[in-house]
Amino acid sequence: MATEKYNLKQEIETVREDCLRPTQKWGRSTQTWIGCLLIVMGWGLYCYIHQLRDGLGVTAMRDYVSWGLYISTFIFFIGISHSGTLVSAILRITKQEWRRPITRSAELLTFVSLLFGGIIPIIDLGRPDRLPNLVLFGRIQSPLMWDIIAICTYLVGSTLFLFLPMIPDMALCRDRLTVCDSPFKKFKKWLYTKMAIGWKGTKSQWHRLELTMTIMTIVIIPVAVSVHTVVSYIFAMTLRPGWNSTVFGPYFVAGALYSGSAGVVLGMAAFRKLYHLEKYITPRHFDLMGRIVLALTLIYAYLNLNEYWIPAYNMVTAEGHLLSDLFYGSYSKAFWTCQFGTVLLPIIIMSIPKGRTVTILTITCIIIVAGAWVKRYLIVVPTLLHPFMPIQEVPGTWSSYFPNYVEFSVTAACLAGIFLVITLFSKLFPMMAVWEVEKGILIEHDKQAAIELRTKREAEEAKIMGKRLKTGFEPLK
Amino acid sequence: MQEDNKQNNKTDRRNFLRKSLITGSILTAGAIGLEKVFPGEKDSGEKVKVLTPDGKVYVASSEHLKEYRPPPVTNAEARKGIANKKFVMVIDLAKCDGCKTCTVACQAMHFTESDREWIKVFKMQDADATAPYFFPKPCFHCDNPPCTKVCPVNATFKRQDGIVLIDNERCIGCRMCMAACPYSTRFFNWSHPDPKQTAAVGNTPYSPEQSVPRRMGTVEKCDFCPDMIRQGKMPACVSGCPMDAIYFGDQNEDAVTNASGVTVKLSQLLEDNAGYRHLEELGTKPRVYYLPPKNRKYPIPDMKSVGNEKKEKKHIEMDMGIMQM
Ligand code: SF4
Ligand code: SF4
Numbered sequence: 001m002a003t004e005k006y007n008l009k010q011e012i013e014t015v016r017e018d019c020l021r022p023t024q025k026w027g028r029s030t031q032t033w034i035g036c037l038l039i040v041m042g043w044g045l046y047c048y049i050h051q052l053r054d055g056l057g058v059t060a061m062r063d064y065v066s067w068g069l070y071i072s073t074f075i076f077f078i079g080i081s082h083s084g085t086l087v088s089a090i091l092r093i094t095k096q097e098w099r100r101p102i103t104r105s106a107e108l109l110t111f112v113s114l115l116f117g118g119i120i121p122i123i124d125l126g127r128p129d130r131l132p133n134l135v136l137f138g139r140i141q142s143p144l145m146w147d148i149i150a151i152c153t154y155l156v157g158s159t160l161f162l163f164l165p166m167i168p169d170m171a172l173c174r175d176r177l178t179v180c181d182s183p184f185k186k187f188k189k190w191l192y193t194k195m196a197i198g199w200k201g202t203k204s205q206w207h208r209l210e211l212t213m214t215i216m217t218i219v220i221i222p223v224a225v226s227v228h229t230v231v232s233y234i235f236a237m238t239l240r241p242g243w244n245s246t247v248f249g250p251y252f253v254a255g256a257l258y259s260g261s262a263g264v265v266l267g268m269a270a271f272r273k274l275y276h277l278e279k280y281i282t283p284r285h286f287d288l289m290g291r292i293v294l295a296l297t298l299i300y301a302y303l304n305l306n307e308y309w310i311p312a313y314n315m316v317t318a319e320g321h322l323l324s325d326l327f328y329g330s331y332s333k334a335f336w337t338c339q340f341g342t343v344l345l346p347i348i349i350m351s352i353p354k355g356r357t358v359t360i361l362t363i364t365c366i367i368i369v370a371g372a373w374v375k376r377y378l379i380v381v382p383t384l385l386h387p388f389m390p391i392q393e394v395p396g397t398w399s400s401y402f403p404n405y406v407e408f409s410v411t412a413a414c415l416a417g418i419f420l421v422i423t424l425f426s427k428l429f430p431m432m433a434v435w436e437v438e439k440g441i442l443i444e445h446d447k448q449a450a451i452e453l454r455t456k457r458e459a460e461e462a463k464i465m466g467k468r469l470k471t472g473f474e475p476l477k
Numbered sequence: 478m479q480e481d482n483k484q485n486n487k488t489d490r491r492n493f494l495r496k497s498l499i500t501g502s503i504l505t506a507g508a509i510g511l512e513k514v515f516p517g518e519k520d521s522g523e524k525v526k527v528l529t530p531d532g533k534v535y536v537a538s539s540e541h542l543k544e545y546r547p548p549p550v551t552n553a554e555a556r557k558g559i560a561n562k563k564f565v566m567v568i569d570l571a572k573c574d575g576c577k578t579c580t581v582a583c584q585a586m587h588f589t590e591s592d593r594e595w596i597k598v599f600k601m602q603d604a605d606a607t608a609p610y611f612f613p614k615p616c617f618h619c620d621n622p623p624c625t626k627v628c629p630v631n632a633t634f635k636r637q638d639g640i641v642l643i644d645n646e647r648c649i650g651c652r653m654c655m656a657a658c659p660y661s662t663r664f665f666n667w668s669h670p671d672p673k674q675t676a677a678v679g680n681t682p683y684s685p686e687q688s689v690p691r692r693m694g695t696v697e698k699c700d701f702c703p704d705m706i707r708q709g710k711m712p713a714c715v716s717g718c719p720m721d722a723i724y725f726g727d728q729n730e731d732a733v734t735n736a737s738g739v740t741v742k743l744s745q746l747l748e749d750n751a752g753y754r755h756l757e758e759l760g761t762k763p764r765v766y767y768l769p770p771k772n773r774k775y776p777i778p779d780m781k782s783v784g785n786e787k788k789e790k791k792h793i794e795m796d797m798g799i800m801q802m
Binding site: 054055056057058061062063064066067121124125126127128130131133134136137138139141142143144145148234235237238239240243384387388389390391392394395 | 592597599600601614623626627628629630631632647648649650651652653655656657659660661663664665666667668669693694695696756759761
């Protein structure tokens with residue numbers, strides 16, 4: 001019994017070690033990586049300043065395609081931000097034990113992609129200097145206002161959702177960081193102390209934390225669903241062919257979950273590899289996540305069918321032009337690649353067990369995420385190129401669209417920003433929720449002990465029964 | 478009223494429009510303009526030199542110089558609109574010969590660049606077998622405007638006189654309204670306004686009613702020339718149309734007038750000519766009516782010369798393809 005206890009302690013100690021190790025040193029490769037990200041962001045910032053000074057005319061957008069890569073990326077990032085809610089909240093609610101090592105990274109992904117997703121519409125504004133007008137003259141009737149409210153709510157919610165389970169870990173970091181020999185370490189100590197907000201691990205504190213987490217888990221799911229629904233409304237509330245669709249809300253939510261869950265798999269794969277967490281994030285996790293991604297891809301495929309098949313059957317004039325362009329026109333290659341390559345193919349791959357192994361699932365998820373991005377673009381741009389009034393006698397740059405270097409640079413800078421925040425986060429804080437994993441081990445251990453106990457008792461009972469049989473009772477007559 | 482007045486100096490007006498208004502009629506001093514200026518006309522007043530935006534200098538009598546733009550109304554007033562009026566436009570497609578003079582007059586009035594057509598003349602063909610026609614399209618000033626509904630800051634608004642305007646001092650440039658307008662009516666100021674045009678605008682103070690000076694990062698569109706209406710004049714496109722194809726007036730008075738000053742009963746005009754509104758099924762309730770191109774007064778437009786004809790044609794064939802499937 002004593003050795004067992006010792007083993008358990010040691011196991012927990014290794015967990016803590018493994019989780020906190022990446023936060024202790026900043027290697028060469030990390031520095032190079034951060035440097036590269038900063039260069040990309042710097043160049044993006046330069047392009048953005050250029051855009052601020054000379055107007056959105058420096059992008060490829062013109063009067064017909066008045067929304068382009070920026071708005072597509074906005075929907076894509078908001079979609080990715082559904083990952084955290086899904087994995088974390090839904091798996092929490094359904095008490096899935098295997099979620100424990102992956103919740104933190106999922107929640108972080110939500111928070112960061114939402115942060116940058118929220119910045120992009122501001123980048124896309126013609127007059128960012130007039131943002132205060134939204135408060136001064138805001139109109140609640142505008143779908144854009146719904147977006148702003150929903151995204152801000154979700155941002156607050158997901159910040160809490162990320163922060164709350166970090167409190168015990170922050171206390172752990174605070175207690176473990178004993179030598180503060182450099183200003184950076186002093187800063188870290190200060191940060192951990194502040195973020196632990198006086199966590200001592202008392203019973204009442206645990207109780208309160210668990211209660212708040214339960215409430216947050218329940219609240220965050222409808223908020224997340226509402227966010228992507230109203231994002232779809234900025235399109236669905238117009239009369240444009242291809243946007244004016246009643247399935248747009250669920251279609252966007254499904255698309256968000258599809259790309260977001262694939263994003264979680266990518267996060268899992270990256271941290272597993274980089275921070276040597278193979279022991280915790282196991283092939284079993286990939287198998288289970290693969291099943292989830294598969295289920296969500298199937299739902300997404302089903303909504304795609306509804307979104308395209310019904311209008312394609314009817315071919316109403318204006319929508320017919322748009323659909324012809326998507327099906328056999330200038331966007332057909334991208335469209336069919338998206339439908340077959342990034343929806344159907346992943347479904348087939350993930351349906352076979354071999355397709356859910358670590359490497360193959362990771363590659364499949366890269367395809368899914370890229371496909372989801374392109375699909376967003378295909379929702380925004382072709383519709384704008386097929387208005388009700390024909391496009392006649394306009395400069396060539398108006399009647400076609402492909403993002404130019406400014407848009408690509410600024411978008412790349414946003415993506416780099418996401419990576420930078422994730423990297424910095426993972427270098428400061430443990431990327432697995434230490435206490436959650438510990439708890440998992442304890443639960444596992446208890447289960448094991450219970451099973452052992454039961455088998456022991458059963459054996460004993462059997463022995464007794466056997467004895468009884470041997471001693472022999474009077475056979476019943 | 479103004480209509481009778483118009484009838485009398487019809488020729489004057491036409492000449493004036495051709496010569497002065499189209500070139501912008503801007504003076505050295507900036508915000509004063511010309512009402513009636515004819516170079517070389519005999520008069521008694523003092524001669525002054527007048528500079529047009531294209532660099533030509535005219536000598537005109539000071540007598541004929543008039544305040545060109547009245548001091549703009551306040552923003553609050555511009556948002557309210559003119560009481561007891563409901564402005565409507567009727568475009569007779571049987572008369573429009575696609576000369577685009579309306580577009581040019583509008584561009585001169587609003588100091589717009591040539592590729593930006595607040596009123597644009599389309600060449601339309603509804604089906605393969607039907608005859609093509611010219612289709613001038615301003616902003617429809619819809620009564621159920623999808624564009625104003627979606628504006629997050631109330632920068633674009635519907636007034637009591639039916640006109641939909643934009644306040645470019647409030648617009649944040651989100652372009653939600655451009656996505657919402659089903660008629661591709663709105664334009665965005667992607668870059669700094671053309672310096673030549675800015676110079677022509679001069680230091681006119683901004684009012685949503687005249688839409689200038691324009692600002693980078695904001696939206697603009699046809700405004701039905703409310704500043705002209707306030708002066709008892711017609712919008713630039715109406716008085717500029719040499720075919721008398723565009724009528725403008727007040728629905729409450731049930732009267733519309735064209736460039737020649739012919740005033741007709743609106744309800745009668747629509748009834749006699751089977752007037753209709755474009756894409757009625759969208760439910761936007763436009764304030765612009767069209768009279769069908771019946772007994773037209775011009776040769777039918779050549780659809781082969783339309784820029785995107787080939788693409789559109791392909792679409793039609795594709796549609797047929799899927800229907801046979
Ligand atoms: S035509 Fe377009 S811009 Fe004009 S009122 Fe209607 S929706 Fe608005
Ligand atoms: S672009 Fe300007 S006018 Fe149009 S919806 Fe946005 S704020 Fe309103």
